[in-house]
Amino acid sequence: MWQTRGVMPMLRSVMAQHQIAERLLADEGGERRLTDLLHLGELLQAASQTLDSDYGLLRWLAENMAEPNGNVDEQILRLESERNLVQIVTIHKSKGLEYDLVFMPFVCSYREVDSKGEVKYHDEANHETVLDIAKQAEAIEKADKERLAEDLRLIYVALTRAVYGCYVGMAPVRNGRSTKEPTGLHRSAMGHLVQNGEAGGVDALELALAKLAESATSMAVAEPPARPEEKWQPIDEGELALAPQPFTASLERNWWMTSYSSLVKQGHQAHHDSSLDLPGFDIDSAVAATADTVAGELETLTDDLTPVRSIYTFPRGARPGTFLHTVFEEIEFTAPVDSPETVATLTTLLEREQYELEWLPVLQQLIHDVLQCPLDGEALRLAEKTPTQRLTEMEFLLPIELLQSSLLNKVIAKHDDVSARAGELGFATVSGMLKGFIDLVFEHQGKYYVLDWKSNHLGDEASAYHGDALVEAMRDHRYDLQYQIYALALQRFLRSRIPDYDYERHFGGVYYLFLRGIETGSRNGIFSARPSAALLADLERLIDGEPLDA
Structure with a gap:
């Protein structure tokens, strides 16, 4: 959250999750400490706008803690509260106030x-x-x-x-x-x-x-009050005996915000709060950054301190994965990869993430291969898709009346061969909202498609991104469930926008592009599927809590 939204949103999120404000205010002098904490967050947020990196912000904090500048108005200690103070203001500043x-x-x-x-x-x-x-x-x-x-x-x-x-x-x-x-x-x-x-x-x-x-009876003329000899002292009324009011209502504890990632991970880690999911964050790469991946990177660095720069040797993990997502969000598909606009965009992104500019040719080759590759093997090229034909990071919320893992396993295995050969899901029964972000929705010849960028490292050669290897990766990460959910979300979206929506005429399918394996003139790195109308209909009835045919 710090890297995507800033220091202040991160700080407030941590304070909310751990109830820091409530705990501070419960102690004597807590209002003073809470004011200082929020003040520090505002200073860090303001400083981050002028610094190049997170490490630069940490250095700025350390330097100002060691040698604070008391002459700067922003760093002067703030009053913890003004509710009991006399406020002295000019007439100009009082405009609009009471x-x-x-x-x-x-x-x-x-x-x-x-x-x-x-x-x-x-x-x-x-x-x-x-x-x-x-x-x-x-x-x-x-x-x-x-x-x-x-x-x-x-x-x-x-x-x-x-x-x-x-x-x-x-x-x-x-x-x-x-x-x-x-x-x-x-x-x-x-x-x-x-x-x-x-x-x-x-x-x-x-x-x-x-x-x-x-x-006027509302006006009176009086002499100024005499100046008291003693200073004013507040009246000590003593502490009031307060008691909490008992809560008698019932809470629906099985209602929460979930997502594809949360459904897949349940049983392997703690509950994931999908309400905090952000667009553009490559959570799949974060999961894939296991000890094996780290060991592979260390081995590469040990064997060759200056490896050949290619998309295979591009850094791995959540941050590089999110970076590659951002590249395809920011560039214009119809512009040449060597156009000034594209070069400027890539340079800015590399500098922002502190990657060497030597990666620029690698990214340009990647963009060329991805945008010029015919996804359908014929004429479907992303390079021809204008901004009016693309929708980036489409957010959706699907209401779930009741979703059971056993029923979902049966439905998707019945209609999808990839799901049939995958392991069974074992999440707890869900009721609430299913949240997600579709990387890209685009239109081609009147049909609409789901596209998802994948930065997974499957190997250092093209054969690792072809045929059964791709299906295996889709099955291992349960991307089949992801594209089924995305297809259902897209169908509901199209149904709300197209009065005469018809699955056969308007729904195109899904494409999963494993970026490290894409090569112009080949099908490497491209996984495509078209969830059937029957599957989408059964999924819709399933999340709506309706009975399914045996």
Whole structure:
């Protein structure tokens, strides 16, 4: 998840799975630690956008832990909560927000335009902005008038932020440097509203405030509260005795999200949560990366430190498998392999995964062989399929009323020779949703096909990817069940999109391309099948919980 979606999604997933937030909040000081953990995740996520690799991100973390930069705003320790704090904000930043109580102690202040500053105003007659460098008295007056208009708009924002109460500090501010009356209050936005834009002294201000309070019962004039001698202390109300409410409803514990991978693996490893499956991840290669594969790689490195670069010697495992999937997701099929667009895409992918650029010719040859090879032995070439004829990583969710392994074994063995010669599946009875991602769905002459990329290493020569060897690989990994599920998902998809859908006219079949064995002009590396209409019908009835014919 870190490599595919980022550090922050990975961190939140780990926190959710292990209930880290709940456990931290249950301890004293846990809110502080939880805030720091989430803050650290955000910093790592932001830093990962500018770094080239995961190792670079780890170095960045180690360096900042050893020598933190306290001058960077992003690294300043955050408050764990602001719910009990007084928030000091400008009127501009308060736009669109609400506060229970609002205090405006200095709202009577203003900054009058004078000859010492910039004199700029909008000429209404010519519809243009005028900057008067001569700072004439008329220009200063117009600029100050616009200043007052803007202050009035801001004071409207300030007065409408409160939910329950708004406290406004009123004071007879001086008129410039003069200490005599009239005051300069009427030049501020608040004073302009209270005194109707008229100059006046202290008595005039008191009279205007009294009239306002008299005209509206929601307003009152009061003296500022006296400053207390002691600091405020919260009232200790003691801890409330809380008890959890008993849960009396029943839970359906046999409902979950499953997938082809989960059904095949059950009995061999712990339960797999298919709800977290991601598109483009080569889970089959992850499973295939066994000790034998690792030993083979070590042997290759020992025998020859600089092996000949070919698709056979390309790295193996989940990460390289996902990389090859990504290659065929990103490139344009109709573009030549040496086109600037394709070369740029491959170069970017190699650099992102930290593979040497010497692999570029190998990938170009692979793409050429795969896209130019006639899949049907005649004219079906992927190189001729435009973006409108392709659908990449089609996600599906099939609702399962009830699925039993014994019944599924009988159905697929009855209709498919590959399944008949494979071992029996032994998963627990399933009820829920069957989730999956089809690598590629494409259209050819009005029919639609499922295609799956396989990066499995079956051997270092072409014969390892032909005939019975491919069937054996399909049977060993139970890819037969995978393409049967994909075929059912595609049929349901087509049925929802094509009003007169017909299996014979619209469903083409499935292709499994073992990429390491594909060669132009041969059938190496290509497995094809066409699950029958009867099989798809029985599978549909099976997952819907309907009885099957004997």
